[in-house]
Amino acid sequence: MKDEFPFQNELVVLTLTMPRMTAALLMSPFFSDQFIQGLARQVVIISLTLVAVPIVAGAAGAAGPLDLGARGPLFFATIIAKEIGLGLLLGFASGLAFWIAQGTGFFIDNQRGSSMAETQDSASGSSTSPFGLLLAKVVAVLFFVGGGFHAFLTLLYESYQLWPVLSYFPSFNPNLPTAALGVLDSLMHFIVLFSGPLIVAMFLAEFGLGLMNRFSPQLNVFSLAMAVKSGVAAVLIILYLGMLVGLLRGQFVNREKMQVFLQSLFS
Structure with missing residues (x-):
């Protein structure tokens, strides 16, 4: 059969x-x-x-010939x-860093009362808030510019050595549901941690408006709340964005994190 089809292996x-x-690529945000479509994606x-x-060919050659008839379709x-x-x-x-960024932005927008202004995220295809979309775009830029994509590909290629293709399923960790x-x-x-500073500041602003309304009932606090909280968030995000970007960048996957992640799922 090898003479009839020399490139079968x-x-x-x-x-x-x-x-x-x-x-792995299709699961990644x-x-x-929305970014790569059609033939270019393939x-x-x-x-x-x-x-x-x-890498796979070397491991497969050590394991024996890859004959469909000998191995069987079920294999x-x-x-x-x-x-x-x-x-x-x-x-x-x-994709955890992307989802953390989206969740952080959505939580902040929800607290300031603008969750109704949802938009479509081109990366995940789901609806998100304006600030969540902004943070997701920032993380996407950092992912490619800061070496995250290179680390992700390195991890993928190393996984073919750490977990060969021809190896079967490992035994699951007894604590898999907990993990x-x-x-x-x-x-x-x-x-919650990354959005905490802005959430607390907006809560204090809303609490102050509540005290003002108690002493001045004719004041329409509801109409002022969103504007005041949005102003507080806009000022604080200018001061906090640099630190927030650094925190989000620290959530990019690396070899150590992936090893801990897989060990928590499989024994």
């Missing part, structure tokens, strides 16, 4: 390499179809996958399903 290796890379995926083909279907799941986990971890909830808890923790 190479095509099988490429087929086994693509699911992890494709799932920075690779949304070309980028294939180009990035070709870099990992020698390859199981491997592809495992690769898609692992790619989704890697892509999810890479999964811990990821969500960490996401909400950083959203």
Whole structure:
């Protein structure tokens, strides 16, 4: 069969390499179809996958010939399903900084009373607030300019060595539900932590308006609240944005964070 189809082994290796890379990129907010569409998107995926083909080919050559007839279709279907799941986990971890930025901005806009001014985020395809969209764009720029995309690709390529394609499913951590909830808890923790200074300042401004309304009932506090809180937020964000960007940049995925993340899910 090899004489009839000399590149069969190479095509099988490429087929086994693509699911992890494709799932990770499609799960990542920075690779949304709003940014890269159609044929260009497929070309980028294939180009990035070709870099990992020698790694997978070396591991596959050590494991034996990749003969579809000898291995069986169930074997390859199981491997592809495992690769898609692992790619989704890697892509999810890479998008945490984006979702923290969106959540922080949405929480701030909700507190100042402008959550009704929702807009569409081109990265995630979901609705978000104006400030959430601004922070998401800032994080996207930092991700590509500050080396986040390079670190993400390095992590993806290293994952083919740390977790070979032909390896089966690992054993799940007994504390998997707790670890999964811990990821969500960490996401909400950083959203509240990063938006905390502005939330507290706007609460104090609203509390002051409430005291004014108590001594001056004819004052229409409701009509003033949004303007006052928006002004407070606008002034503070100028002072706080530099620190906030640094905090968000620290949430980018790296090898150590990914190792801790995977170890919390699998034993």
